[in-house]
Amino acid sequence: MTADRTISELFASKRTLRSLEFFPPKDETGVEALRQTATALKRITPDFVSVTYGAGGSTRERTAQVSRLLREEIGFTVMPHLTCVGHNRAELESVADQLHAGGYRNIMTLRGDPPKGQTEFVPDQDGLRYGRDLVALLKARHPDFCLGVGGYPEKHPEAPSLEADLDHLKAKVDAGAAFITTQLFFDNAVYYRFVGQCRARGIAVPIVPGIMPVLSLKQIRRFTDMCGATLPGKLIRRLEAAGETPEIVETIGIEWALTQIRDLVERGAPGYHLYIMNRAKSALTLAAGLAA
Numbered sequence: 001m002t003a004d005r006t007i008s009e010l011f012a013s014k015r016t017l018r019s020l021e022f023f024p025p026k027d028e029t030g031v032e033a034l035r036q037t038a039t040a041l042k043r044i045t046p047d048f049v050s051v052t053y054g055a056g057g058s059t060r061e062r063t064a065q066v067s068r069l070l071r072e073e074i075g076f077t078v079m080p081h082l083t084c085v086g087h088n089r090a091e092l093e094s095v096a097d098q099l100h101a102g103g104y105r106n107i108m109t110l111r112g113d114p115p116k117g118q119t120e121f122v123p124d125q126d127g128l129r130y131g132r133d134l135v136a137l138l139k140a141r142h143p144d145f146c147l148g149v150g151g152y153p154e155k156h157p158e159a160p161s162l163e164a165d166l167d168h169l170k171a172k173v174d175a176g177a178a179f180i181t182t183q184l185f186f187d188n189a190v191y192y193r194f195v196g197q198c199r200a201r202g203i204a205v206p207i208v209p210g211i212m213p214v215l216s217l218k219q220i221r222r223f224t225d226m227c228g229a230t231l232p233g234k235l236i237r238r239l240e241a242a243g244e245t246p247e248i249v250e251t252i253g254i255e256w257a258l259t260q261i262r263d264l265v266e267r268g269a270p271g272y273h274l275y276i277m278n279r280a281k282s283a284l285t286l287a288a289g290l291a292a
């Protein structure tokens with residue numbers, strides 16, 4: 001199986017990378033819908049796409065299935081996510097070996113969210129405690145892996161302070177992470193401040209902003225409550241004024257994201273990662289808006 005180019009090489013060869021995030025659908029109907037979405041997205045030629053990793057066995061199989069589909073059928077460079085949740089070291093090494101043998105060279109490396117119904121992360125017996133430990137394990141197993149890690153411009157919800165969180169982020173990079181993708185944010189000032197704080201701490205790797213075009217106020221409130229990101233008052237007021245009309249909400253969400261991305265690209269961000277929720281429309285409209 002041919003090995004993928006690493007995202008580090010892509011950063012070196014191009015000014016602004018565009019990447020998209022998918023999540024594994026629940027069933028075969030969802031996989032078929034994803035196939036159609038991905039086919040439609042081919043024309044905007046993302047530099048890479050990523051596939052999230054859930055907490056249960058069946059969703060994990062779908063991550064593998066969807067990653068293969070996107071890589072082999074659609075032809076994208078795929079970065080599967082991997083987490084420490086519910087895995088011991090031997091299992092993680094085995095997943096790493098399978099991914100490597102499958103030609104994957106890029107992995108989004110995370111501690112992971114606790115499974116549904118649990119509030120606290122509990123490491124598996126002989127499992128790993130932090131994202132940093134998984135970075136170290138993967139790098140020791142396959143030094144040619146290019147690893148991304150998560151960064152939290154508004155602090156990870158469990159961290160006692162932003163300073164502590166930044167120290168932990170630095171530890172992930174020192175363990176071998178090649179780049180950081182941020183949690184979603186809606187105010188670019190938050191990203192620029194975070195990049196400054198990372199640089200001041202000696203974190204030198206690319207920091208890719210994660211952008212989510214809003215699809216519904218209810219959904220985005222749920223996400224931001226979960227991850228601690230702030231929804232600007234101006235955006236909330238616009239979304240509230242749109243009421244229950246999904247098309248208007250979507251248009252507002254896309255316009256907001258477009259303004260964010262234009263500014264990020266102009267100010268030299270290394271790329272932008274779109275949380276597209278398995279939908280083609282926002283990414284296609286954004287690409288058209290950026291090309292205009």
Ligand SMILES: Cc1cc2nc3c(=O)[nH]c(=O)nc-3n(C[C@H](O)[C@H](O)[C@H](O)COP(=O)(O)OP(=O)(O)OC[C@H]3O[C@@H](n4cnc5c(N)ncnc54)[C@H](O)[C@@H]3O)c2cc1C
Pocket residue numbers: 051052053054055081082083108109110111112113129130131132149150151156157158159160164165168172181182183184210
């Ligand atoms: C780009 C991106 C993609 C994601 N994809 C997925 C996915 O596919 N599946 C999924 O389940 N979740 C995903 N998440 C969510 C992520 O799993 C959660 O945010 C999780 O709670 C933290 O993961 P992490 O790897 O950042 O954790 P870590 O870096 O391990 O940090 C977790 C917490 O522990 C603290 N910490 C770290 N090291 C230490 C230490 N040595 N001592 C004390 N405290 C420490 C940190 O400050 C932080 O508060 C994603 C997040 C991002 C930003």
